[in-house]
Amino acid sequence: MIGWGEFDRGTPMAPRGAGVDVKHRLRRAHPYRSIARRQLAWAEQATPAELADRRDRRLRAQVRWAARRSPFYREMFAEHGIDPRDIRTAADLVHLPTTDRVSVTDRRADFCALPERLMWPASSSGTSGRPVTVMRTPASSVYELCAQERQWRWFGLDADTPRIVLRGNDFVADTDGSPVRPLPGNRQLMVSSFYLTPDHLPAILGAVDDFGPQAIEGWPSSIAVLAGLLADAGHTLPLRGVITSSEVIGGPARALMASVFDAPIVDHYGQTERVVMTGNCEHGTHHVFDDYGVLEQVPVPGVPDRWEIVGSSLHNRGFPLLRYRTGDQVGPAPDEPCPCGRPFGRIGTIAGRAEDVFTAADGRALPVPSTVVDDLVGVRGVQIVQHRAGDFEVRVVPGGGWDAEVTDRQVRRNVDRMFGPGQRVTITTLDTLSTPDGGKVKSAYVVGV
Incomplete structure (x- = not known):
């Protein structure tokens, strides 16, 4: 064997x-x-x-x-x-x-x-x-x-179930600006979490109609933003499952997803x-x-x-x-x-992870914003903070091998690709990270309006 x-x-x-x-x-x-x-x-x-x-x-x-x-x-x-x-x-x-x-x-x-x-x-x-x-x-x-697919089967889903996938996709920067990218071989319709706006909703709905999804998968905050857009536009999208991970699901978000997608939540940690x-x-x-x-x-x-x-x-x-x-x-x-x-x-x-949803300079919602600092190297601590819409501060605790110029280039590249152009970014080096309430350090939170 x-x-x-x-x-x-x-x-x-x-x-x-x-x-x-x-x-x-x-x-x-x-x-x-x-x-x-x-x-x-x-x-x-x-x-x-x-x-x-x-x-x-x-x-x-x-x-x-x-x-x-x-x-x-x-x-x-x-x-x-x-x-x-x-x-x-x-x-x-x-x-x-x-x-x-x-x-x-x-x-x-x-x-x-x-x-x-x-x-x-x-x-x-x-x-x-x-x-x-x-x-x-x-x-x-x-x-x-x-292991994930085994759990999906408990709800009548499998690896071949066509599904919308909503995570921190930055592919919009590499395409003609479309917020969607079909991956037919993977049975996935990728939708950028950072381009969920009323202006992009018609393109998303058109791609959804062509694709014919039976489930939606991704960050709960992103799925909730899409559900809110659909509800505001008077749409529902009945599916067979809402597959979530990476974040704690709040009661209001859970209720909103249930009302729009009419499907059980399949959550894993x-x-x-x-x-x-x-x-x-x-x-x-x-x-x-x-x-x-x-x-x-x-x-x-x-x-x-x-x-x-x-x-x-x-x-x-x-x-x-x-x-x-x-x-x-x-x-x-x-x-x-x-x-x-x-x-x-x-x-x-x-x-688990609980982050504030940020707002871009043009008013777009930015779920799980810490993804823009996930790939930084040579740092012992990092956190991204929003002071106001489109105004962000990246706080860095340097570690072994840290290079300030490399960090600056990577942060600005990530913000531009994922959040979109037009954002204001400052980078601050600190000895330690903290939060206003003195509790557990959060990787991303809003300190202003």
């Missing part, structure tokens, strides 16, 4: 800088895809004991691989006098120290257990303003896609680091995908009924992360069993 990580070595991957559509096609054609789908299908039919046994076997393999191949983990096991063979079940993970964004940012190359040329990077400014870049193998990316994944079933319960990663809930000091999510990935052999502190917090899980009967664990409400 072929092991779950065997296709991580020497398999086809997208070239550096390849677009989302290229990577998506490669993932769908990858030889590991059929194996991953079989494993994931088995898991949802297993008993909780069977699922736990397979999870622990994969965890043992991942721990021993990391201890042999990752310089960071070789050093960690030696420094703490821990024998990797003593980590046999998820319960044994408490014997390992945790890792966090600081370690990954400062020693990224030391986490790699495979050559970087066999992987591609994934970056995010995250929810706390500290950017992070990790590496992903083709097989781990395939596994993630298949994950991170750039891909250590754990959760998703709701058709009964609304959020389940932990125990075959994707091991999720621990560590109590938050001084805050009752709140736990930090700590995760250990089971699918990425190129960049193993064990007991990684995500910084995200979760509330109590429901006590009663879920009517769906699946063996996955249950989890409470997750407080």
Whole structure:
């Protein structure tokens, strides 16, 4: 039998800088895809004991691989006098120290257990303003896609379901200004999150009519903006599913999407680091995908009924992360069993990324604006702030290898491509990041009107 990580070595991957559509096609054609789908299908039919046994076997393999191949983990096991063979079940993970964004940012190359040329990077400014870049193998990316598709099937959707995709697409800068780009081979109609305006609505509606989508996928804030435009214009767009991720969904946004799209919300939680994944079933319960990663809930000091999510990935052999502190917090899980009967664990409400929607100089809504600083390098912290419509400040905490001119060029290029021309941008260097209320640092927020 072929092991779950065997296709991580020497398999086809997208070239550096390849677009989302290229990577998506490669993932769908990858030889590991059929194996991953079989494993994931088995898991949802297993008993909780069977699922736990397979999870622990994969965890043992991942721990021993990391201890042999990752310089960071070789050093960690030696420094703490821990024998990797003593980590046999998820319960044994408490014997390992945790890792966090600081370690990954400062020693990224030391986490790699495979050559970087066999992987591609994934970056995010995250929810706390500290950017992070990790590496992903083709097989781990395939596994993630298949795990998402498994959840979609609970709602009668699959990989071939034609869908609108709304994220921070900057393709408008490379085209004739159209806010849409059909990708027929991927069954996707890309719609730019940064060009959702009444003026662009006729073009979007025309493309939607031609495409015939059955679902919509993307950032909740972007989907809510589109839903608002449709509602204001007196339109509805009945679909079979609204697939969301990356942000917390508020009550008003949820109600607006339900009224316009008349479809269930298919929400999943994950991170750039891909250590754990959760998703709701058709009964609304959020389940932990125990075959994707091991999720621990560590109590938050001084805050009752709140736990930090700590995760250990089971699918990425190129960049193993064990007991990684995500910084995200979760509330109590429901006590009663879920009517769906699946063996996955249950989890409470997750407080993940929550960003203010910015406004461009011409009045356009700009959902999840931190995407314009996700790819900055050499910085220990970064945050983008709106003072007024079209007036933005990027606050940077320099790190090792930081180059002020490179950062300035990258920020201005990203803002021009994603937000559109005509914005005012200032860049400020700081020792630390903060928020006006002294709470958790946000990667993007509005301080003016």
